[in-house]
Amino acid sequence: MEILLVPNELLRQKANRLINITSEDIKIANQMMETMIKAPGVGLAANQVGILKQIITINFEDKENDKRANYILFNPSIIEYSEEKVIMEEGCLSLPEQYANIERPKKIILQYIDENQKNIKKEIDGYEARILQHEIDHLSGILFVDYLSSLKRNIIIKKVKKLKNL
Template structure:
């Protein structure tokens, strides 16, 4: 089921999500809905707070090559356990901040630990776009948006555009 995505500014996007204590069928169904919502948007990552659910759950799939097999990844309680000193800058966007992009500098490589949909503990190293995406989505779980890395003036400009977009959508 495709879920509506919250648009910034929404107070739920600034809240810290709660850890998942037990991976239930309900949460697995939520993860499946999140993947469907992400692919439909289309995007490469989605965090539960973006659909109004304050649980530590993210989904991602950074495979963008035409004809390449998708790699849907579901992470419960993801955490960065190591990060490189080397950084990368990517132009980031966000499904909760549509059509707005900005360069964000983050560690180039990260090691992440999480629980998969069956409750198994996983650990993996990510680099490139995957590293950027997983950090971006984990930020959502901590109430942080990519625009929080920007200078105040740029952040305010984007926020004003989102307020206008929400007003326009409410009218239609």
């Protein structure tokens, strides 16, 4: 799969909720997982490979807290955010080599369907909560640069356009 870069319009569109999870959707998720690991990235949303379906793949290692995870999410949504917020640096496979500090809630309560069609609801904290908020934003057409001033955002987007033309 090819990862789309800004300003591709598909990155700005809303992904559709899946009514049921088909073997085709699971195939897409597995291909996304491969693409993300190869990139390499810690998360990937289907919009980023040009598919407007609510599918996300996650693969991260948090050495500090001795935590790692590798999983697929269908129809993910955040049903609660902590009041406490934290600032972390974010990057994105659709905006290569660009990073910025972004403030977001520290903890979330996440709901999704896994690859076995099971409904999952869990509280997630720290780095993993950060990745998930970033990826779930993608499904609504939101990019991390949208949290920056328009001046900063435009500078970053221009840099990506330049990278692509090299």
